Amino acid sequence: MPSNKEADLTTAVLLYAMRCLAEGDQQALRAMNFGPKELDALKTMSLADLYRVDTLRVHCLQISLNRDVFWPMLEHLQHQRESEDLQRELLVADAPLEMMQQLFGLSSREYTRWRRLLTLAPAVGRPPELDEADTHRLWYAWQECLTSEDKNTLAAADYLGLQRHTGIGLRSLWALVQRWETYGESVGCIPAERVAENGP
Structure with missing residues (x-):
């Protein structure tokens, strides 16, 4: 016999209560209004009893x-969903391991697993x-982003x-x-005109 929504709810809560009992989580059991008699009854329940719940179309819960x-x-x-979406976008754009480690705490194993799931070629x-020219373009775009x-x-x-x-690859960027x-902003990495402005 197929289960029904009432039976599914009761089974889920009873399983939760049985786990709380096994782990000694008395606070959670009290919050669900389980008293000493109910806990004694819960201890006697078997897996077969939980299967029998499928025949019920009522539940004992508030x-x-x-x-x-x-x-x-x-x-x-x-936030988690948005973070995972952003991580996938960065990986598809060929974000390096060091970047994903620093920004998201991604391990090398997780990084490799994600790249395989996304069918990305090994870096x-x-x-x-x-x-x-690209260095200057990136520098200005970077400064504009920081300022804005x-x-x-x-x-x-x-x-x-x-x-x-900028169209510059994430690894180089x-x-x-x-x-x-x-x-x-050392002389070796900023545009020549900025060097001229700052003097030798």
Whole structure:
């Protein structure tokens, strides 16, 4: 006999209560209004009893929504979903391992697994060095991003935006921006006109 929604709800809650009992989570059991008699009855329940619940079309539960928990939970799930979507976008755009480790804490094993799931070719070798024109273009785009957002360092979405704006590969882009953030605006990496403005 197929199960029904009432039976599914009761089975899920009874399984949860049995796990709480096994783990000694008395606080959760009290919150569900399980008293000593109910706990004794719960101890005698078998797997066969849970299968028999499928024949019931009623449940013994009072369900209420805790909005103080519900909305933060949904917000957290949305943030997680958006973060995972962004990670996939970055990986498809050939984000290097170091970038994913620093921005998301992704391990090398997770990085490799995701690339396989997304059927991406293995990354080989160092990123190519940018020529002077691309370096200048990236530098200006990087500065504009920092200024417009009033920040000192880029977020993950900013790197994706820079890649789309400049057309420069994420591996080269990441390597150069990290160099600038680490060593500052040295003469070797900023446009010649800025060097002239600052003097020798």
